Amino acid sequence: MEDRLSALSLELPNHTDASGSTKLSLDNVAHLLVQGLHGKDQDILNRVFDVVDRNVIDKTVRRVPAEVVIVTLKELQQRIHDKPDRSLQHLGWIRSIMTHHMSYLSTCSTLDAILEIGRAHV
Numbered sequence: 243m244e245d246r247l248s249a250l251s252l253e254l255p256n257h258t259d260a261s262g263s264t265k266l267s268l269d270n271v272a273h274l275l276v277q278g279l280h281g282k283d284q285d286i287l288n289r290v291f292d293v294v295d296r297n298v299i300d301k302t303v304r305r306v307p308a309e310v311v312i313v314t315l316k317e318l319q320q321r322i323h324d325k326p327d328r329s330l331q332h333l334g335w336i337r338s339i340m341t342h343h344m345s346y347l348s349t350c351s352t353l354d355a356i357l358e359i360g361r362a363h364v
Contacts, residue, residue: 271298272305279313287317294331296338303338308346311339 271290278286293299306314318336322329340347 271302275302275306276310279310279317291332296334299334299338303342308343311343311346312350312352315339
């Protein structure tokens with residue numbers, strides 16, 4: 243599993259964060275998100291949702307296909323429910339999805355169900 247994750251997450255050369263760890267390549271974050279959601283791979287999803295840079299999140303969200311948007315929102319909703327202490331981190335992802343995919347979301351009948359579940363947890 244770890245080999246697969248490291249093979250997928252090509253790193254930007256000489257780009258490290260404050261902790262000294264390498265960052266995910268922008269090109270791979272969207273791909274990893276889709277693959278993590280498709281395979282329900284929590285290791286990959288954790289790595290993707292650990293990204294907090296607003297520009298990277300926005301660019302990633304713009305690149306994901308529309309059919310992944312609802313699944314991503316459901317995953318984020320579950321993460322907020324399971325670990326409320328990380329809600330602010332995940333809300334950045336939700337904000338970006340709502341901003342960049344609102345036209346698609348407004349046509350989805352399942353969005354009402356997602357929002358209703360979210361209201362029940364607040």
